[in-house]
Amino acid sequence: MNTQNQNGYMLLFRGNDWIKGLSPEEKQKVTDQWMAWFKRLTDEGKAVAGNPLEREGKIVSGKNRVVSDGPFAESKEAIGGYFLLDVASMDDAVAIAQECPGLPYGVRVEVRPVAAECPVASELKREAEFASV
Amino acid sequence: MLLYRSDEFYNRLSHQELQTLMNENNAWIERLTAQGKVKPGRALERRGAIVTGKNGRVVTDGPFAESKEAIGGFLLVDVETLDEAIAIAQSIPGLAYGGSIEVRPIAEECPLDVRARELAAKEQLATV
Numbered sequence: 218m219n220t221q222n223q224n225g226y227m228l229l230f231r232g233n234d235w236i237k238g239l240s241p242e243e244k245q246k247v248t249d250q251w252m253a254w255f256k257r258l259t260d261e262g263k264a265v266a267g268n269p270l271e272r273e274g275k276i277v278s279g280k281n282r283v284v285s286d287g288p289f290a291e292s293k294e295a296i297g298g299y300f301l302l303d304v305a306s307m308d309d310a311v312a313i314a315q316e317c318p319g320l321p322y323g324v325r326v327e328v329r330p331v332a333a334e335c336p337v338a339s340e341l342k343r344e345a346e347f348a349s350v
Numbered sequence: 351m352l353l354y355r356s357d358e359f360y361n362r363l364s365h366q367e368l369q370t371l372m373n374e375n376n377a378w379i380e381r382l383t384a385q386g387k388v389k390p391g392r393a394l395e396r397r398g399a400i401v402t403g404k405n406g407r408v409v410t411d412g413p414f415a416e417s418k419e420a421i422g423g424f425l426l427v428d429v430e431t432l433d434e435a436i437a438i439a440q441s442i443p444g445l446a447y448g449g450s451i452e453v454r455p456i457a458e459e460c461p462l463d464v465r466a467r468e469l470a471a472k473e474q475l476a477t478v
């Protein structure tokens with residue numbers, strides 16, 4: 218998958234419960250590695266933004282816009298943070314994801330191309346093109 | 351941070367509905383931008399990869415576009431409280447068509463740091 222994308226890529230770090238089994242030394246080591254990794258990527262101009270997210274949060278859903286608690290702190294799928302990358306290809310983004318210091322501890326990294334525009338706008342354009350044929 | 355989770359619901363909408371939603375979306379984001387409450391957000395493409403395994407050797411396709419839980423985009427909102435962020439999430443026009451918004455505070459520092467500090471403090475207490 219070597220698609221070019223000038224809009225960049227997003228790395229989503231999934232997994233919330235993996236830090237629990239680590240000793241303080243291991244935690245410190247992973248934190249230092251993670252910070253050094255982000256700093257290097259920033260210095261190289263490859264990371265343009267990134268943040269850890271708090272473990273708590275809310276979910277808003279449905280026509281009635283109901284608010285519920287979430288995400289679930291135990292979840293292997295819960296998102297713990299993200300990086301926005303300014304790299305041109307999926308291969309570059311995956312190569313960076315493969316350097317994630319959390320991987321040995323069970324973190325999963327989701328790599329997603331940033332879209333040029335909202336998919337609703339793309340869908341409207343596709344329909345307009347189809348209609349004009 | 352607002353994380354927008356939904357399937358490709360827009361494929362099920364009529365042209366009229368799409369146009370209405372697009373107009374509502376544009377008005378919504380313009381209003382929030384004028385109020386200085388949003389930093390740029392982006393849509394994500396419905397494809398990508400998942401990297402897992404000790405050395406990141408396992409690369410699989412994903413996420414699955416049909417999944418209601420798949421993240422379709424994100425928006426960073428510049429507000430002081432979780433309640434304000436929730437209120438903004440509730441005003442998202444696309445919610446009328448399904449999907450959900452995950453509202454998450456950006457952490458001051460990495461939770462790993464916090465946890466490591468807590469444990470170190472506890473050990474120090476134990477040795478006193």
